[in-house]
Each structure stands twice: as structure tokens, then as C-alpha cells.
Amino acid sequence: xxxxxxxxxxxxxxxxxxxxxxxxKQGIAVDLVEINPQWAPDGAGITxxxxxxxxxxxxxxxxxxxxxGGTWRAxxxxxxxxxxxxxxxxxxxxxxxxxxxxxGVLRPVLAKILANATERAGARIRLGLSFQGMxxxxxxxxxxxxxxxxxxxxxxxxxxxxxxxxxKLVLPEHPGPVFxxxxxxxxxxxxRRENSTVYMGKTTKAGMNPISADECYLFVLDRxxxxxxxxxxxxxxxxxxxxxxxxGQVGEIRQGLLDxxxxxPRLLYRPLAGHMIKGPWHKGRIVLLGDxxxxxxxxxASGAGIAVEGAIVLAEELQRRHSLEGALLAYAGxxxxxxxxxxxxxxxxxxxxxxxGSLEExxxxxxDAQAALRAPI
Ligand SMILES: Cc1cc2nc3c(=O)[nH]c(=O)nc-3n(C[C@H](O)[C@H](O)[C@H](O)COP(=O)(O)OP(=O)(O)OC[C@H]3O[C@@H](n4cnc5c(N)ncnc54)[C@H](O)[C@@H]3O)c2cc1C
Numbered sequence: 001x002x003x004x005x006x007x008x009x010x011x012x013x014x015x016x017x018x019x020x021x022x023x024x025k026q027g028i029a030v031d032l033v034e035i036n037p038q039w040a041p042d043g044a045g046i047t048x049x050x051x052x053x054x055x056x057x058x059x060x061x062x063x064x065x066x067x068x069g070g071t072w073r074a075x076x077x078x079x080x081x082x083x084x085x086x087x088x089x090x091x092x093x094x095x096x097x098x099x100x101x102x103x104g105v106l107r108p109v110l111a112k113i114l115a116n117a118t119e120r121a122g123a124r125i126r127l128g129l130s131f132q133g134m135x136x137x138x139x140x141x142x143x144x145x146x147x148x149x150x151x152x153x154x155x156x157x158x159x160x161x162x163x164x165x166x167x168k169l170v171l172p173e174h175p176g177p178v179f180x181x182x183x184x185x186x187x188x189x190x191x192r193r194e195n196s197t198v199y200m201g202k203t204t205k206a207g208m209n210p211i212s213a214d215e216c217y218l219f220v221l222d223r224x225x226x227x228x229x230x231x232x233x234x235x236x237x238x239x240x241x242x243x244x245x246x247x248g249q250v251g252e253i254r255q256g257l258l259d260x261x262x263x264x265p266r267l268l269y270r271p272l273a274g275h276m277i278k279g280p281w282h283k284g285r286i287v288l289l290g291d292x293x294x295x296x297x298x299x300x301a302s303g304a305g306i307a308v309e310g311a312i313v314l315a316e317e318l319q320r321r322h323s324l325e326g327a328l329l330a331y332a333g334x335x336x337x338x339x340x341x342x343x344x345x346x347x348x349x350x351x352x353x354x355x356x357g358s359l360e361e362x363x364x365x366x367x368d369a370q371a372a373l374r375a376p377i
Contacts, residue, residue, distance in 0.1 A: 008151060009031070013290065015308070016289070018311035018312070021311075024118075026319055031153070033130060033131065034126075036128070037128030043188070045104050045105065046106075047196075049102050049373070050099065054099070066100065071101075075198060076195045078248070079200060080248075093374045126145075129147060136285050154324075159307075161291045171283075178274065178275060186268045188216075227271040236265075274343055275294070290306075294339035296342050300342055300373075314331045314335075
């Protein structure tokens, strides 16, 4: 007998949509509410690591991502002027050896692919909506929505991101994410190279990952004092300042930012904050997923990957356990290790970058963490 017949998912991001698809496949009636009426994230690129591609294949959307995105099998390391110094092959992921080593795609493109798959799976989607209140008893959760409507569910999944409101109900003692001391800058630029590329400046490292046949996204992290708001009209100047020590293609991009000649660069700045919350991640029939409990900095490009894997593990445990409490405990127990590896290793990489610490330690952490993530979930 199924543990649950229906579920409400709060938050239609990567984790929420993957959970909606996986639960719908099991015949569970899924309602998904998303507060953003446009259901569209900001326009920068996102890297889909090999393990994340493996997860997306299980979800059923990997072909579309590979079709619309850009892929690579190696990383080119260049000096600040764009001269190639070496190429490092990215090893294949176990169980996904036939797929490219990694891919990149525009976030809105990934969101659209997932949204179409969520609709096709049969989930009932309501946009521009959130919950107002919830109360639970042994048999279910009563939910009042922000439009005044009501529903009763066997399970509620909070997938409403790093600043989750559902988390305040499940884990009210959690203080929320912590600023890590870095900010992330991104821009969409023309693709010039086959591989993912890292440009090593004296003090700054810039990277470019393909997101389609002819575009890639530039990413740079910088050290910041706090999470102060930077008005978007200042972004081109601030990013150009960060790229001062680069020549070659990065230097051209810098010039394009300054004189406005870069076509539609879709700049994005985000201060980085994160947290890793110890399990269990549920209270009764309300459970948390994705960034609500494990939000990471992008150093391993795996935050979305662990949200996808979390959704897969949650659905699998709901299918094979004999009690809801057992399933929700097993979900956090099984997923915690991989999520914690990503958050902690990414955090340490950021610390090393800020303190100008050991390059060897940086490389070792990166290589070890990526190898561990390529193992099956
Ligand atoms: C700068 C940066 C770069 C990154 N780059 C990468 C990368 O290259 N590769 C990678 O794998 N990961 C990357 N990540 C991490 C990745 O973006 C996140 O881990 C991932 O998006 C988490 O998915 P999620 O579904 O848990 O949360 P989110 O994607 O944040 O989705 C939450 C959803 O909930 C909705 N919502 C919020 N509140 C409510 C509410 N009250 N009611 C209803 N809906 C609500 C939001 O509108 C949103 O749609 C990056 C993160 C940052 C900050």
C-alpha cells in the first residue's frame, strides 16, 4: 500500500520540480505552488556536472538539456592573456559514462524544460501562490493558501529555497543562511572555445562554461565585506574592475562591458550565503528539500545537483519504506552525506580563496569531492 496518496510541494525551483515529477511517476497526486507568477529564475548560466546529468536522466530530461545546452569533456587552463597552459580531462561519472562529462545551460532554459516535464507528469501547478498557514494531525496536513483556498495533504514538501518560510515551521530554531565572504559575478558572452576554460590571473580566477553552441557564461568570485545590495546599473563597471588583470578574450569582454558593445550580457551579481542543517529534515508530515536545508556556494557547481538527488532519494524512500516516519528519516540519512560533502568542501574552497591559502589543498579538495560525487547515490 502506498505511504501517501497526495502531496503538496511549496516552491517550483529545481528541487521542487524534480520532486513533483518523481512523485507523479508513482501515481501520487501532486499539487505544486510557486510564489513567482512568471515561474522564471534570473537569466545567468548554470553548470550541470556529470553527477547532475545522471540525476536529470533519471528525472527524464537529460536529452533536452544536452540539446539546448553546451557540453564539454575537458577543462582548458589558460594564463591571464588566454594562452593555453594545459588541458585536464574530466573523468566520466559512474553510470553515466555515455554522457558528456558536464554541461551548461541558461537557468531559464533549464527551468522551462523542467516546468514542461512537471506539467506532462500531471502535477497541478498554481503560480503566484504560497501558503498562509499549516496545521497537522496524525493523518494529514491542512494548508491555507495565500488566495484563501484550502487543501489537505498526506505530505507537504518545503522546497522554497535558501530563505525558506516552510523551514521556519519545521526548524524554527535554525538561524538561517550565513554569508560566506564572497560574491558571485556572471555574464553571458560569446562562446569561443570547445571546453570549459579557467583563466588564471594573479589575484583573480575567471571561468567560462558553454551554455549553448554559441554562448557561454563568464563567472568570477570576489571577496566582499557583506551582503550589501549593489544596484544593477553598477554591475558592468564593478565586473570590469574585477577583470582588470586579464587580456585576451576576457580582456575583450572587459572592454565590451565598459563601452557597452557586449551584446545582451545578462549580468548577475549575488552575495554568497549557505548552510548545512543536520537531519532529520521533517516534522511529522512536513519535510524540507534542496536549498532549504543544504545551500552551498557554487565552487563545485553542485548545489542544483544535490537538490535533484535529494528529490530522487525522497521519492525512492517514500516508495520502498513501510512507514512515513521511516521514509523521511531514511531520506535525510541517505542524502545527508553527499549534500554535506558539497556544502563543506565548497565552503572550504571559498575560505582558501579568501585567505590566499594553499593551491595544493584547493586542488586536492576539488578533485576528491568531484570523485566522491561521481560515485552512485
Ligand atoms: C551564484 C550561484 C551560482 C550557482 N551555480 C550553480 C551551478 O553552476 N550548478 C549547480 O548545480 N548549482 C549552482 N548553484 C546552486 C543552485 O542554484 C541551487 O542549489 C538550486 O537552485 C537549489 O534549488 P532549490 O529548488 O532548492 O531552490 P531554488 O532554486 O531557490 O527554488 C526555490 C523556489 O521556491 C520559490 N519560493 C520561495 N518562497 C516561496 C513560497 N513562500 N511559496 C512558494 N514558492 C516559494 C522560489 O520562487 C523558487 O522558485 C548556484 C548558486 C548560486 C547562489
